[in-house]
Amino acid sequence: MENVKVVSYGIGVIGRRLANHLLDKKGVEIVGAVDINPAIVGKDLGEILGREELGVLISNDADEVLSRTKPDIVCHTTMSYLRQTYDQFAQILGHGVNCVSTCEELSYPSATEEGAEYASKLDEMAKEKGATLLGTGINPGFLMDTLPIVLTGVCTKVDDIYIRRQMDAATRRVPFQKKIGAGLTVDEFKEKIAKHEITGHVGLEQSIKMIADAVGWELDEIKVDPVQPVVLDHDAESDAIKVPKGHNAGSMQMSYGIRAGKALITMDFKAYIGASEEFDSVTIRGEPPINEKTSPCVHGDYGTIAITANMIPHVVNAAPGFVTMKDLPPPHATLTHMRKYLK
Amino acid sequence: MENVKVVSYGIGVIGRRLANHLLDKKGVEIVGAVDINPAIVGKDLGEILGREELGVLISNDADEVLSRTKPDIVCHTTMSYLRQTYDQFAQILGHGVNCVSTCEELSYPSATEEGAEYASKLDEMAKEKGATLLGTGINPGFLMDTLPIVLTGVCTKVDDIYIRRQMDAATRRVPFQKKIGAGLTVDEFKEKIAKHEITGHVGLEQSIKMIADAVGWELDEIKVDPVQPVVLDHDAESDAIKVPKGHNAGSMQMSYGIRAGKALITMDFKAYIGASEEFDSVTIRGEPPINEKTSPCVHGDYGTIAITANMIPHVVNAAPGFVTMKDLPPPHATLTHMRKYLK
Numbered sequence: 063m064e065n066v067k068v069v070s071y072g073i074g075v076i077g078r079r080l081a082n083h084l085l086d087k088k089g090v091e092i093v094g095a096v097d098i099n100p101a102i103v104g105k106d107l108g109e110i111l112g113r114e115e116l117g118v119l120i121s122n123d124a125d126e127v128l129s130r131t132k133p134d135i136v137c138h139t140t141m142s143y144l145r146q147t148y149d150q151f152a153q154i155l156g157h158g159v160n161c162v163s164t165c166e167e168l169s170y171p172s173a174t175e176e177g178a179e180y181a182s183k184l185d186e187m188a189k190e191k192g193a194t195l196l197g198t199g200i201n202p203g204f205l206m207d208t209l210p211i212v213l214t215g216v217c218t219k220v221d222d223i224y225i226r227r228q229m230d231a232a233t234r235r236v237p238f239q240k241k242i243g244a245g246l247t248v249d250e251f252k253e254k255i256a257k258h259e260i261t262g263h264v265g266l267e268q269s270i271k272m273i274a275d276a277v278g279w280e281l282d283e284i285k286v287d288p289v290q291p292v293v294l295d296h297d298a299e300s301d302a303i304k305v306p307k308g309h310n311a312g313s314m315q316m317s318y319g320i321r322a323g324k325a326l327i328t329m330d331f332k333a334y335i336g337a338s339e340e341f342d343s344v345t346i347r348g349e350p351p352i353n354e355k356t357s358p359c360v361h362g363d364y365g366t367i368a369i370t371a372n373m374i375p376h377v378v379n380a381a382p383g384f385v386t387m388k389d390l391p392p393p394h395a396t397l398t399h400m401r402k403y404l405k
Numbered sequence: 406m407e408n409v410k411v412v413s414y415g416i417g418v419i420g421r422r423l424a425n426h427l428l429d430k431k432g433v434e435i436v437g438a439v440d441i442n443p444a445i446v447g448k449d450l451g452e453i454l455g456r457e458e459l460g461v462l463i464s465n466d467a468d469e470v471l472s473r474t475k476p477d478i479v480c481h482t483t484m485s486y487l488r489q490t491y492d493q494f495a496q497i498l499g500h501g502v503n504c505v506s507t508c509e510e511l512s513y514p515s516a517t518e519e520g521a522e523y524a525s526k527l528d529e530m531a532k533e534k535g536a537t538l539l540g541t542g543i544n545p546g547f548l549m550d551t552l553p554i555v556l557t558g559v560c561t562k563v564d565d566i567y568i569r570r571q572m573d574a575a576t577r578r579v580p581f582q583k584k585i586g587a588g589l590t591v592d593e594f595k596e597k598i599a600k601h602e603i604t605g606h607v608g609l610e611q612s613i614k615m616i617a618d619a620v621g622w623e624l625d626e627i628k629v630d631p632v633q634p635v636v637l638d639h640d641a642e643s644d645a646i647k648v649p650k651g652h653n654a655g656s657m658q659m660s661y662g663i664r665a666g667k668a669l670i671t672m673d674f675k676a677y678i679g680a681s682e683e684f685d686s687v688t689i690r691g692e693p694p695i696n697e698k699t700s701p702c703v704h705g706d707y708g709t710i711a712i713t714a715n716m717i718p719h720v721v722n723a724a725p726g727f728v729t730m731k732d733l734p735p736p737h738a739t740l741t742h743m744r745k746y747l748k
Contacts, residue, residue, distance in 0.1 A: 083561050204559055208735060212555050215715050215736025216547055216708040218426050278741030348738075350704040350711075354697065356556075361693040365559040368693075372558050392551060392735045393558025395691075398621030 065091035066374065066400040069127055069159075071150065072139035073097040073110060073120055075235070076164060080137055080367045082111050087371065089399035094127040095120045124150070128157040135374055138163035142264040144171060144180045151184055151195060158191040162370055162377045166264040168197025170207070170386055173271035173284065185384035194380040198373050198387055200365035201227065202265030205356075206329055207272040208387045210344045213352050214277055220348035223273065226330040229359055230337040231312045232300035242313040243291070244335045245303040251291045251310040262289040262315050263331050270319040270327050276388045279319070279326055286317040298336025311335045372396050375403030408434035409717065409743040412470055412502075414493065415482035416440040416453060416463055418578070419507060423480055423710045425454050430714060432742035437470040438463045467493070471500040478717055481506035485607040487514060487523045494527055494538060501534040505713055505720045509607040511540025513550070513729055516614035516627065528727035537723040541716050541730055543708035544570065545608030548699075549672055550615040551730045553687045556695050557620055563691035566616065569673040572702055573680040574655045575643035585656040586634070587678045588646040594634045594653040605632040606674050609660040613670050617662050619731045622669055629660040641679025654678045715739050718746030 070081045070092055077097070084090045095107040097120050108116035121127050128136075136154050141147050144167040151168070154161045171177030188195050197203065206225050214220055231239045243251040243260045254260040267284045274281050291310040298305045305311045312334025319327030340359045346352035376390040387393070396403055413424045413435055420440070427433045438450040438461050451459035464470050471479075479497050484490050487510040494511070497504045514520030531538050540546065549568050557563055574582045586594040586603045597603040610627045617624050634653040641648045648654045655677025662670030683702045689695035719733040730736070739746055 200559060209555065211737045212552065212735045214738035216543060216703050216711045217738045218707060218711040218714070220738050220740060276737040278739060278745060280741075350707045352699060352703065353701070354699045356695060356697045358696070360559050360695065364561060364693045368559050368561040371561070387735075388737070389734055391732055392555045392730075394554045394619040394731070395557035395560045395563045396621060397563060398623075402621060 063089065063399055063401045065089050066135070066378070066404070067091050067093045067131065067133040069094040069096065069131060069133040069136045070107070071096045071124065071136050071154070073099070073102060073107070074139065076363065076366060077139040078111055079363060080139060080370055081107060082113070083367050083371055084137065085113065087396070087400060089401045092116065092118055093131040093133055094118060096122070096124045096127055098122045124153055128154065128159055133159055134378055135160040135162060137370060138165065140165070142166040144168060144177055148180050152187060155184065155187045155191050155193050155195060158193050160194045160377050162196045162198060162373050164199045164366055164370055165197055166199065166202055167268060169199060169202035169265060170268035170272040173267040181384050188384050189382050192382045194377050194382055195384045196373060196377045196386070196390065198369050200360060200362050200369060202268045203387055204365065204369055204393070205342050205360060206266070207269035208393070211273055211276045211388055212392065213344050213346060213354055217346060217348045217350065217352065220277060220346055222326050222328070222347050224328045224330070224345040226341070226343045227332070227359060228337055228339065228341055229333040229362070230335070230340045231333045232335045233340070235363070236302045239300055239303050239335065242333050243310050244300070244312050245305050246310045248291050248293060248310050255289060260289065260313065262286065266315065266317040266329050266331065270317060270329060272386060272388055273327055274319050279321060281319045281321050281326065283320045284317070285320055287315060289313045289315045292332060292334040294336055300335045303335060305335050369393055374400060379405045406432060406742055406744045408432050409478070409721070409747070410434050410436045410474065410476040412437040412439065412474060412476040412479045413450070414439045414467065414479050414497070416442070416445060416450070417482065419706065419709060420482040421454055422706060423482060423713055424450060425456070426710050426714055427480065428456065430739070430743060432744045435459065435461055436474040436476055437461060439465070439467045439470055441465045467496055471497065471502055476502055477721055478503040478505060480713060481508065483508070485509040487511060487520055491523050495530060498527065498530045498534050498536050498538060501536050503537045503720050505539045505541060505716050507542045507709055507713055508540055509542065509545055510611060512542060512545035512608060513611035513615040516610040524727055531727050532725045535725045537720050537725055538727045539716060539720045539729070539733065541712050543703060543705050543712060545611045546730055547708065547712055547736070548685050548703060549609070550612035551736065554616055554619045554731055555735065556687055556689060556697055560689060560691045560693065560695065563620060563689055565669050565671070565690050567671045567673070567688040569684070569686045570675070570702055571680055571682065571684055572676040572705070573678070573683045574676050575678045576683070578706070579645045582643055582646050582678065585676050586653050587643070587655050588648050589653045591634050591636060591653050598632060603632065603656065605629065605658045609658065609672050609674065613660060613662040613672060615729060615731055616670055622662070622664060624662045624664050624669065626663045627660070628663055630658060632656045632658045635675060635677040637679055643678045646678060648678050712736055717743060722748045
């Protein structure tokens with residue numbers, strides 16, 4: 063049975079983990095690799111991944127790779143914002159090639175006006191060229207949108223939805239711990255926020271808009287609060303970072319989908335060193351009420367890699383166009399030869 | 406905006422609750438009602454539901470109702486087995502009308518050879534007539550199949566899946582409490598099992614097969630154990646039934662999807678008066694591991710009504726044919742005018 067041919071576009075932290083996972087899957091073959099990092103361009107992807115040589119050289123010329131390899135799909139893991147990635151998607155679709163991406167804004171672009179314009183152009187291109195484009199990931203893409211949407215499916219009535227994700231940053235990559243400002247004083251944290259060196263989680267408004275559109279709520283406003291410090295009344299630490307009592311242990315962020323002054327959708331996102339419990343939860347006030355919890359929370363990096371790979375067949379099978387997680391069939395693990403899931 | 410026109414086929418307990426819910430929804434109109442119960446044939450559906458008259462008389466002539474009303478979809482809630490419902494589906498599809506049904510075996514007919522044959526014929530008819538047919542419900546249809554499938558979507562690896570549903574029967578309809586033999590002595594319970602007066606839950610093999618097919622596991626065997634009594638070491642009671650210590654409080658049933666002597670999928674289903682906790686849970690051993698729980702468990706009747714109504718737009722929008730929950734887009738609540746969800 064023929065392998066499904068993938069081009070890995072973006073060989074950063076997530077791109078490498080995803081490529082490693084794809085290489086371990088049955089029926090998947092990486093036929094090309096694209097990145098602009100001069101330190102790895104020209105090197106063999108296998109070598110960069112610490113595996114045996116694959117005969118796939120990392121290239122900074124996406125056009126050449128796509129023309130030559132004619133993949134079934136591109137797995138794209140470069141940047142979070144559509145203004146950074148739009149040209150890359152346009153180029154991929156220009157070759158008539160399907161694409162699944164972890165670009166956060168792509169998960170539900172119409173959350174913003176600018177995003178809606180990008181998505182509309184990408185949809186047109188995709189249809190013209192007969193390719194399909196999807197944005198996914200663990201969050202946005204699953205935990206705070208697709209999963210809550212699915213859970214509303216058993217409700218006759220929904221008053222409001224409250225979604226929480228609480229992560230113990232000590233269990234995550236050190237760059238992630240630094241990204242959320244763990245170990246800084248509160249003043250240092252606020253300064254980094256002001257300088258945009260610490261930014262909020264990308265994707266909260268996308269998740270809110272996806273849920274609202276799925277269930278049919280017209281929101282007046284999507285409100286994303288500024289990211290806030292998390293200060294504990296005791297010392298905490300990870301292997302890499304000490305957080306003295308009174309210092310910042312991580313970050314938290316609230317966001318809301320509001321209609322008539324009422325939060326119909328609330329997202330409560332916390333990641334800090336020393337969290338007493340790790341969980342993802344969805345609480346739906348409605349009929350019947352739903353009180354769902356996954357504990358410990360789903361690991362962000364592994365979950366993102368999994369769902370990106372697992373959505374490959376749904377993207378390849380879909381009608382051409384730009385699609386979102388609420389349009390395609392439900393995600394599922396892909397535990398056998400990837401070709402077997404293709405129509 | 407034009408209403409979505411529904412024929413209610415089956416005006417029993419679930420059919421009535423579903424009809425009541427549909428009448429409360431925006432953009433849904435019940436244009437016909439079918440049942441064979443002589444006590445209600447010829448009566449106004451509204452009257453039977455304890456509402457104002459609808460001008461919809463319950464008929465035992467499905468052909469006449471379908472020809473005259475030309476509905477967008479039939480909501481079908483008659484029986485559990487395809488050998489009972491096949492002719493009804495064939496008739497509905499013969500009119501080129503879409504159908505969503507709570508028939509348990511229809512949720513995943515290919516769990517059995519007989520079911521696969523029925524499904525293949527129904528699929529052919531549906532395609533020929535340009536209609537779509539779906540079997541759904543809370544269980545089978547959601548809790549023990551669609552939801553676990555969705556959760557595997559964030560896994561790179563799945564070793565096995567353990568799914569539990571534990572219900573406190575005291576919170577359910579009295580006929581349900583009787584159906585599971587609550588209050589009987591263990592001997593009486595076993596006698597009723599032998600006489601097929603108490604039967605197991607219908608749908609466990611369908612749920613197992615749906616999961617296996619979704620993730621790509623070829624099972625050697627689906628094993629559904631006989632239903633067993635649940636005997637407590639203390640007295641228990643519901644409003645309607647007393648269960649003395651040593652008597653039967655309800656029923657439990659285990660089932661397994663087996664490959665190479667190992668249970669890859671386990672379903673653990675318990676319903677009894679006096680259950681200390683009500684919950685639905687999905688435990689996935691894999692990477693990342695998933696430990697998900699909904700507590701209290703989702704109410705079966707309300708959940709079934711909800712998902713049946715909520716799947717209406719997905720069924721109407723789908724390409725013709727027989728489809729299952731793993732083929733259609735993820736379920737979601739339908740909180741605005743039903744027409745707005747149609748393509």
